[in-house]
Structure formats: structure tokens, C-alpha cells
Amino acid sequence: MISQIGSIAISLAGGLISSSFIFLGLFKKFNNQTYLQVAERSILATSYCIFLSFFCLLNELLISNFNLQYVAQYTSYETPVFFKVTALWAGQAGSLLFWSFITALFAVSYIFTTLKKLKALKFHSYVILSFIFSFFIVLSNFIANPFEPVSSDIVVQNGNGLNPLLQNFFMAIHPPILYVGFTGSAIIFIMALAASISKDISFEWVQSIRRWSLFVWTFLSAGIILGGYWAYNELGWGGYWAWDPVENSSLMPWLTLTAFIHSSMIQEKRGMLKKWNFLLATSTYILVILGTFITRSGVISSVHSFTAENLGPMFFTFLAILILYTIFWFFKRKSYLDTPDKIDSFTSREGGFLYNNLVLILMCFTIMWGTLFPILSEAWDGNKIYVGASYFNQLNIPIGLVLLFLMGIGPLLSWNYTSQSILLNRFKLPFSVSFLSGIGYLIFSNSFQIYVFVAIIGVSFTLSSILGEFYKSYKKQKNSSNFLHSIVKMLLSNRHKNGGYIVHIGIVLLFIGFIGRAFEVEKEFSLSPGEQIYFSNYVFKLNSIKSEARDNHYAFLSEIDVVDSSTNQLLVNLKPEKRIYFYWNSDPEKRQPHSELDIYSTIQKDIYSIFSGYDAQKNIGYFKIMINPLVNWVWIGGVLMVIGSLFAFWPSRRNS
Amino acid sequence: MNKVTTSTLIIFVLIAGWVFYLTNIKKDDSLTVRYYSISELAKESNDIRKIKVGGYIKPNSINVSEEDQLEVSFFVYQNSDSVKVTYYGIRPDLFKDDAEVVVSGSYANNLISATELQTKCASRYEGDLKNIEKI
Structure with a gap:
């Protein structure tokens, strides 16, 4: 029953958003304010329908209605309530509805706050907003419908459950925080376009778009840092950033948005750089969609990616329309966006911001180039060329260092001229x-x-x-x-x-x-209980390996004494585990091994231990130890x- | 030329240089690595400093050294071609006969010395429902 309501609500949203287009068209033709108002209400009603269907899906997840394919796939009776909620964005269909949900939240607050003050932006904002909405509503209705029932000839006794790797607090919360950043950048996109098209860039507009940008930036940053924190503490390869396409996709819009926050300050203070700011504000959302296209279409394989459905062409079309629309209006409004004022000196605050902008954009471009290079080169001459972490590290380290210095130089410069x-x-x-x-x-x-x-x-x-x-x-x-x-x-x-x-x-x-x-240093080794190994000033002694059957997995528990060899004192007792989820499954392919880490973390360094494997016949454990200095500063910096x-x-x- | 124009010019030259550099990364094997198929590699007689290869582990070809548990050799096959691989390190969880692997390393004398070994895991959570009853 509830799932039908959800399904109807999402179709109804489709009808409502079409009516918004119709009334926007009527307004354009007859210039009657009533039509604009009806369009506004259609958009609001669309948002409310999306809210409704979102809460319907939430309800179905909570009551474990396994008649729905999505619910059966991502939850089971055993899934804790918290992870039943987070299953909302664990899969393709749910995450797309979740995306629409946040877009709707933003749309409602944009209409009720910003557009109350900046009335001139209404028409074009509604046009773009309706377009964005209709894209996601089409996806939820026809391509990835979360209310799709299971096939009629089966009864689901229990769902599959959420991937144990995803059953981690930080994993559960970082995608929604990132999504808030991603979808929020749509508002910045809309504001930049609407103001330029209606030739109504005012001081209030600059202040307002800056406020939105800060809000979005906060969420993007928090999402990226939390994602790294999860990878470091759960995934077990000892790092927090791997230049994976999905990570790059979140970093690229972050870079352009960071650039925009700085350069829009020049516009706020001196009314300059309108064209440049237009490009930065619009490219942030475009990069978000590019990133979504990369990760959801399967064109680039990545550990994070969802299985590809027919989303690729859809996102590509959406992306192409956004880009063409932006370029069209950029050239059409070029003279309007032109500002006579020029920067007087490069040793000024504005000059500093400009350098910062160039460096950020260069970094963004370098990352984009590396991320897309495998596709580009294969299209070019058929050779698959992989771009590894070494590309991103070698090229971004020098750029990053320039940025670091600029952050110190900036505050020393005055406006206009120093x-x-x-x-x-x-x-x-x-x-x-x-x-x-x-x-x-x-x-x-x-x-x-x-x-x-x-x-x-x-x-x-x-x-x-x-x-x-x-x-x-x-x-x-x-x-x-x-x-x-x-x-x-x-x-x-x-x-x-x-x-x-x-x-x-x-x-x-x-x-x-x-x-x-x-x-950073690391060592892989095999030890039997009672043996020890010396590495990087520490002695690692394996005391024992025990096994234990637990609620949803089977665990091998190791116990390693870490002795500081300079003082000969016991530093810590590390207990990394090797777990087998679904160990009862007769099909070995369905069992899922997982290494649960143990980290001894201090402000100077982390001792990171991974129990990689266990050979029960020979009673040998395989371990990897990493000494990672200063990692905690990344988290402290992120929080700050x-x-x-x-x-x-x-x-x-x-x-x- | 005033100072502002000179600075602008310098910036443009730097950016152009950077972009030119980026378009040529293919030649720099410290930054990129080319992907070979097994059949391509089987025909290759020259040594290659950096490669990436994907294929399946040949059944019964895994050979773990008696002295050092971390030392392993195996064959990777694709259709009828296969190449020998040596690797030192912990093997991934799903490393076994017929598992799909991606190997990175160097190629010399018809042998891959792998520095990186990844198994491709079949995604267990997308797709088929497990606990079902047909009616």
C-alpha cells in the first residue's frame, strides 16, 4: 500500500513538473504573473511529491517489505535500524531518489528565501530547476525505480542485507553529506545562469550566491574528508586517498567552488570578474554531473562504482545539454558580463586571488585530464593507458605547494595595490x-x-x-x-x-x-603464533590466533604485541581480525572475506595493522604493518x- | 609593456607549457602504464618496463615457495595464451584458480615480475536475491 503511494507520488511529480513547463511557456507568451505563480506552485508540489515518495521508501525499508526489489536487495531482517535507513542511498535506485529528495529540499528553501528577495531571477530559475527535476524524475520513473516489485513468481523470505563493508558509521554518513554538496551546487548553477540571462546581477545577488557557496562548500569538504576517514579506517589499504575516479569526481567541483568563493569576493568588493565567476559557478555543477556520469555509467571502472544500467547515455545527454546551455548563454551575455575595471597590480589582494584561481583551476584540469585519459587514449588509438596514483601525486604535489604558499602570501596583500x-x-x-x-x-x-x-x-x-x-x-x-x-x-x-x-x-x-x-613505511610478512619480526624500530610478536563464530560472521582473532625496540617496552597490543561474512553459505563465491584493522594512533604516527589472511592448515597468519606518520593531522585539519x-x-x- | 601585461604573458606561457606536457604523458612511463592483453603479450618478444595485464589464473599453476610463504608464481591465461607471473607479497583474498586478476609490473624474458596483484571481485550485493522461494 505504502509502496504504491510512493510509486504514484513519483509519477505525479512527473506530471507536475510538466505542468510547470507549460505555465512557464504561457508566462513567457502572455507575461501574466499568475502563470509564473502557477509554475512556482507546480515546482513546490513536485518537491512535496518527492518528499512523500522518499518517506514511503524509508517506511518500506524500515518495515522490511521484501516485495520491493530494492528493499530485498539492500536490507534483511537482521540489518540494524540505522543501516536500514542508510540503505536509502546504498544502491542505484535509492540514491537517485535521495538525490531528488535533496534537490527538492534545496528547491523549496531557494524559492522561499532567495527568490523572495531576488524576484527578477524567478522565471529563469524555474526553467532550469524544472529541467533538472524532470531529468531525475524520469530516471526514478523509468530507469531505476526504487518501488519496482520483485518478480511475481517468487516470494522473498529474507533480503540480501547490506554489504558488511558499508555497515560502518562513516561509510553510512559520508555519501549523504557529499550529496548535499553535489545537489547544492545546482542552486549556484541556477543562480549564476538566471542572473546573467535576466541581466540582473546585483550586490544582493553576489552576497546571496556567496552564502550558498559557503554552505555547499562546507558539505563538500566534510563529505570528502569523511570519505577519506572511512577508507582509512575500514578499507584496509592504509591510505585515505587513492586518486580513484570517484574521489577525483568529488574533488574537481570542490576545486572550482573553492576558486569561486575566492574570486566572487573580488566581484563583491569591486564588481569585477563577472565572466570568470559565471564560468566557475556553472562549471561546479557541470563537474558534479560529469563525475556522476563517470561513476555511474561504468565508462571508468572504480571500486566505488555502481553496476552500470542504462544510466550512462542518460547522464551524458543531461551533461551535454547543461554544457551547451551554459556556453550559449555565456556568449549571448558576454558583453553584459564584461567589466571595464581592470586589475591594477598583481601585488594586490585581487592579484593574489587570481593566482589562487589559476592554480586551483590548473589542478582541477590536471585531475580531470588524468581521470579521463584512459577513455580518451582508447578512443584515440585503441591503446588502453592507465593513469596511476603516481601521475596525480607527481603533478599535484608541486601545484599544491604553490597553493600552500599563496595562502600565506594572500593575507599580506592589500586590496588594489600593496x-x-x-x-x-x-x-x-x-x-x-x-x-x-x-x-x-x-x-x-x-x-x-x-x-x-x-x-x-x-x-x-x-x-x-x-x-x-x-x-x-x-x-x-x-x-x-x-x-x-x-x-x-x-x-x-x-x-x-x-x-x-x-x-x-x-x-x-x-x-x-x-x-x-x-x-610512510610498510612490511608484509607471515608469522606463526609465538614468532616475532623486527620492523622500523618495533618488534611485532604474534601471541596467538583464535577463532570465533559471531552473529553474522566468522572471525580469526590475532593478538600482536608491539614492543618499542629502543626502550624495550610494550607499546600496545594490536588485535586485527580476519573475518568471513556469510561463511555458512555453501557456495564459496558468496562468502565475503574482510580484514578488520587495528590501528594504534597517536599525534605523531599511526601503527596500522592488517590481518590479511590465515592458512589454517599450516597455522600461518599473513600480516601487513604500516607506519603512517602524522595521519591524525589530516583529520584535525579537516575538522578545522x-x-x-x-x-x-x-x-x-x-x-x- | 607594463607589469600587469608581462605577468599575464608569463602566466599564459606557463599554462600553455603545462597543457602541452599533459598531452604527452603517454610517453612518460613514470606517470602512465599501458594495458596489454595476454595474447598481445604472448607475441611480444621485447622487454617492457611497465605493464598492466588482465586475465585469469591458470588452474593448478599456483606455486607457493616452501621457504617463504609470500613468494608465489602462477600463470595468467586468456583463451589459449598464457604468461608466467612471479609475485612477492600477500595475495588477495580471492586469489585462486580461475580467479580474474589484474597484474602490474615489468615484463622481461617472457616473465612478468609483478609489483601489484589485484583480484576482481564479483559484486555480491547487486543482482540476484538469495533467500527466495519459487511459486
């Missing part, structure tokens, strides 16, 4: 700090790595530059005797700017984590980035 004497004066502190830390590296490290050397200088330069800025504003604010009070007052005095600086400190901390990767951007985002809403 005179040489002021510049020299401001450079004193960061320059001397970074000089000293560079010397420190040369003296204290026993091997020289150029990137590490440059990164250490960059980190100390940028950190001291930002902290110096904080100190300056602190001194200006300082009037009460209470230190904490003054700090808070200083931070609150300009939340926008200070929020940005907090984000930058977070990124600098990320770089500290990245430096750690240069010192999110805090900083929330800090910048909240007050601006209250001010308006």
Missing part, C-alpha cells in the same frame, strides 16, 4: 619563521627530500602569516584584561575573514598530514576546515 615597503614589512615575520624551520630541517633530518623541505617551509610560512594576522587584529581589539574574552571578540569582529583564516589553518594542517606520507567555514557562514545569515 607598496613595496609595506610588503617587505609584512613579510618579515613569516619569512624569518620559515627560514628558520627550513634550516632546522636541514640540520635535524638525516635525509633530504625536496618536497618535504619545501612543504615544511610552506607550512611554517603560511601558519605564521595567518597567526600574525590574528595577532594584529587581537592587538587592535585588546581592551579588556581577559585574554580569552579578547580572543573571542577579535574572532567575532570579522567572522567572514576570520572564518576563512580558520579554514586556511585547517588546510595547512592537512599539508602537515600530507608531509607524513613521504615517511568545517568549523571555519561554518563560522564564516552563520553570522552572514544573521546579519542579513
